Amino acid sequence: MSLEKMKDLCLEEKYLQPETKEVNGVLMTKIISDNWDKIWNFQAKPDDLLIATYAKAGTTWTQEIVDMIQNDGDVQKCQRANTFDRHPFIEWTLPPPGHSGLDLASKMPSPRTLKTHLPVQMLPPSFWKENSKIIYVARNAKDCLVSYYHFSRMNKMVPDPGTWEEYVETFKAGKVLWGSWYDHVKGWWDVKDQHHILYLFYEDMKEDPRREIQKILKFLEKDIPEEVLDKIIYHTSFDVMKQNPMANYTTLPTSIMDHSISPFMRKGMPGDWKNHFTVAQNEEFDKDYQKKMAGSTLIFRTEI
Numbered sequence: 001m002s003l004e005k006m007k008d009l010c011l012e013e014k015y016l017q018p019e020t021k022e023v024n025g026v027l028m029t030k031i032i033s034d035n036w037d038k039i040w041n042f043q044a045k046p047d048d049l050l051i052a053t054y055a056k057a058g059t060t061w062t063q064e065i066v067d068m069i070q071n072d073g074d075v076q077k078c079q080r081a082n083t084f085d086r087h088p089f090i091e092w093t094l095p096p097p098g099h100s101g102l103d104l105a106s107k108m109p110s111p112r113t114l115k116t117h118l119p120v121q122m123l124p125p126s127f128w129k130e131n132s133k134i135i136y137v138a139r140n141a142k143d144c145l146v147s148y149y150h151f152s153r154m155n156k157m158v159p160d161p162g163t164w165e166e167y168v169e170t171f172k173a174g175k176v177l178w179g180s181w182y183d184h185v186k187g188w189w190d191v192k193d194q195h196h197i198l199y200l201f202y203e204d205m206k207e208d209p210r211r212e213i214q215k216i217l218k219f220l221e222k223d224i225p226e227e228v229l230d231k232i233i234y235h236t237s238f239d240v241m242k243q244n245p246m247a248n249y250t251t252l253p254t255s256i257m258d259h260s261i262s263p264f265m266r267k268g269m270p271g272d273w274k275n276h277f278t279v280a281q282n283e284e285f286d287k288d289y290q291k292k293m294a295g296s297t298l299i300f301r302t303e304i
């Protein structure tokens, strides 16, 4: 199928501003919900690497880092396709037959690198059974909220966010695609030591990408020369990725993602929430946050 035909199919009404439907109490698109049995029965393999995140936590950044590592810092090889085609997004269902995340994953030769935003309790059980490696990246709630809000304004494949004031409440209530941020980050945190999981933080990656990439290298049991590491740090910096059409989502038609409303690669900075929350909103948010995160040992930095 040609790329043009695929793009036309993506523009079908049911994929734009999609209907939503809960799966086990977690909001999903209706299409994901309708395909849930197939997603739940996804067959993971022992040599799969899964990049798992709550939406807007640094998925694409991590994908680019991992791909650069796997390709020994060869930028040309990482230019072979868009990030969303290099790494199947297992639960995401695109219209053309054979182009769902599941289909792309099943056609992909091993070892595969896959992407998911699923909360931990909804991860297909074969990942646990096969003991596949998982890199989980978490980002502080307020910056995730801001990024998700702008993303929902520019991306017509997710529900409209409404006004900023409305969205803050929707996010706190977990009524966004993939559900509650609070449950997501806590859920993955609680199981991290029982499985093959590397739990990273967006803020740490921003503060010291070398240190965090070294953690990924160790986790992947990869050794690379220092100059390759330098190249990876440079190629995966925000400014370089923003200009990279294979990582910045600009190859999609504007009817799907309109970067003039808000670019996918927007600011890439911890602390942008301060430019959005009013003092009152921030106080309310913090109060609610304390309740929802009570008892968890998980600590986030909201600026660096």
Ligand SMILES: Nc1ncnc2c1ncn2[C@@H]1O[C@H](COP(=O)(O)OS(=O)(=O)O)[C@@H](OP(=O)(O)O)[C@H]1O
Residues within 6 Å of the ligand: 053, 054, 055, 056, 057, 058, 059, 060, 061, 143, 146, 147, 148, 150, 151, 206, 236, 237, 238, 239, 241, 264, 265, 266, 267, 268, 269, 272
């Ligand atoms: N290299 C690099 N450095 C720092 N920040 C980066 C980088 N690449 C992507 N980003 C920022 O990550 C946000 C997008 O998150 P995701 O890739 O998880 O989005 S998605 O869920 O896959 O749609 C989005 O955050 P905001 O800028 O705050 O909106 C991107 O700008």
